[in-house]
Amino acid sequence: MTALLILFSCIILLIVSVTVFKVHPIPALLICGLILGLATGGSVAMVTDSLLSGFGNTLKWIGLIILFGTLLGEILAETGGADVIADSIINLFGVKYLPLSMAIIGFLIGIPVFMDVAYLTLLPTIMVLSRKSGHSVLTLGLSLAMSLTVAHALIPPTPGPLAVAAILGISLGDIIPFNVLVAIGAITGGMIWLWLNKKYLNINSGSVSAIDSEDKKQLTGFKRVLPFAALLVPLILMSIGTIFHSDNPIIEFVENPVWALMIGVAIALPLMDTKNFSLTLNKYFQTSGAKSAIVILITGTGGAFGQVIKDTEIVNSLFGESGSIEAMGIVIPFLLSFLFTTVTGSITVSLITTASIIAPLVSNGTLDPAFTAAAIGAGSLGIIHVNSSFFWLFKEVHDYSVTKLLKTFSLLSAVVSLSGGLLILFIYLLQG
Numbered sequence: 508m509t510a511l512l513i514l515f516s517c518i519i520l521l522i523v524s525v526t527v528f529k530v531h532p533i534p535a536l537l538i539c540g541l542i543l544g545l546a547t548g549g550s551v552a553m554v555t556d557s558l559l560s561g562f563g564n565t566l567k568w569i570g571l572i573i574l575f576g577t578l579l580g581e582i583l584a585e586t587g588g589a590d591v592i593a594d595s596i597i598n599l600f601g602v603k604y605l606p607l608s609m610a611i612i613g614f615l616i617g618i619p620v621f622m623d624v625a626y627l628t629l630l631p632t633i634m635v636l637s638r639k640s641g642h643s644v645l646t647l648g649l650s651l652a653m654s655l656t657v658a659h660a661l662i663p664p665t666p667g668p669l670a671v672a673a674i675l676g677i678s679l680g681d682i683i684p685f686n687v688l689v690a691i692g693a694i695t696g697g698m699i700w701l702w703l704n705k706k707y708l709n710i711n712s713g714s715v716s717a718i719d720s721e722d723k724k725q726l727t728g729f730k731r732v733l734p735f736a737a738l739l740v741p742l743i744l745m746s747i748g749t750i751f752h753s754d755n756p757i758i759e760f761v762e763n764p765v766w767a768l769m770i771g772v773a774i775a776l777p778l779m780d781t782k783n784f785s786l787t788l789n790k791y792f793q794t795s796g797a798k799s800a801i802v803i804l805i806t807g808t809g810g811a812f813g814q815v816i817k818d819t820e821i822v823n824s825l826f827g828e829s830g831s832i833e834a835m836g837i838v839i840p841f842l843l844s845f846l847f848t849t850v851t852g853s854i855t856v857s858l859i860t861t862a863s864i865i866a867p868l869v870s871n872g873t874l875d876p877a878f879t880a881a882a883i884g885a886g887s888l889g890i891i892h893v894n895s896s897f898f899w900l901f902k903e904v905h906d907y908s909v910t911k912l913l914k915t916f917s918l919l920s921a922v923v924s925l926s927g928g929l930l931i932l933f934i935y936l937l938q939g
Contacts, residue, residue: 617654886924
């Protein structure tokens with residue numbers, strides 16, 4: 508418990524440093540990670556290696572994705588492509604139900620595509636939808652982020668739920684129907700919370716100048732199809748490897764998010780004027796690089812801080828035996844998973860760790876496998892806050908304060924998690 512106390516102290520220090528003393532997140536994350544590592548018995552060399560490993564492992568797959576996602580958004584925004592997409596969504600769902608439509612879109616896309624990548628890909632659409640509909644960027648962004656997270660935690664074939672099924676020794680067919688029901692309940696709870704707090708959330712970000720420009724030509728004919736293709740083709744390509752498991756080199760190429768997004772950028776290029784094409788494209792690259800640089804760095808340092816948490820093995824030291832927890836039944840898998848996400852900032856780590864601890868109670872018949880898997884998934888939504896790289900990505904792309912996001916993003920994630928957990932408990936008690 509001493510290690511856990513140190514961890515919570517470091518998280519509080521991080522929050523206070525960023526919110527009260529206005530320390531930039533990059534040094535705050537690194538210094539708090541160093542303090543945490545040293546305070547839990549690590550050497551300077553070990554903690555430094557842990558920080559660098561976390562930074563590198565986070566950026567090796569998301570750095571270029573952020574850059575190319577930003578570039579695609581820049582092209583769609585400047586050529587009017589994002590306006591075409593936004594107008595179509597407004598016409599389809601209506602202005603009133605846009606937050607719900609973003610939640611539905613996010614849930615469907617979040618099943619095959621990692622939430623970070625999906626969010627960055629849909630970011631320009633969120634910005635233009637906000638400007639055209641009157642809904643705040645924060646409301647639409649939270650609706651999308653919430654549903655992406657729910658899909659990531661509960662619905663196979665995302666890695667976490669797959670690992671839970673494997674560890675608990677149950678088939679995917681046994682968990683998918685119930686997990687989908689729990690996911691719907693969790694999102695419903697989140698949407699109710701968003702509706703109750705719509706006045707507080709009705710604040711637009713100030714970082715949408717590139718998208719707010721009205722100086723765009725109207726797209727006609729075939730060019731009206733290209734924005735949708737540029738957005739949807741990368742998402743479809745990234746889903747192929749999940750749906751069709753294959754060693755085919757072509758599939759391995761197109762399913763990779765970096766190449767998939769580059770293909771999306773290539774599809775969007777005909778939207779640009781042929782006059783001074785290279786100069787304009789280079790300008791978009793420069794602008795995208797400037798916009799994405801700080802996002803990439805902060806996301807990387809968020810991953811570095813999370814890596815120190817993992818390497819201290821605080822999670823593994825919390826519960827040595829599972830026998831003492833079986834008395835509380837299905838509530839325990841939920842609470843453990845909720846705690847681990849809140850402590851580590853990683854939904855996947857939370858899912859795998861909790862499933863490993865609870866597995867003996869499933870194998871010996873103490874806990875129902877389907878209810879346990881669902882409870883672990885709902886609990887893993889936890890409280891997303893300053894130890895999560897997705898929290899920092901959301902903050903930087905929208906330029907909101909940490910305080911604002913702790914009161915909205917973090918609180919919403921807790922509401923969504925508890926909504927799913929209460930639904931599971933209700934059905935569990937009903938059957939018992």
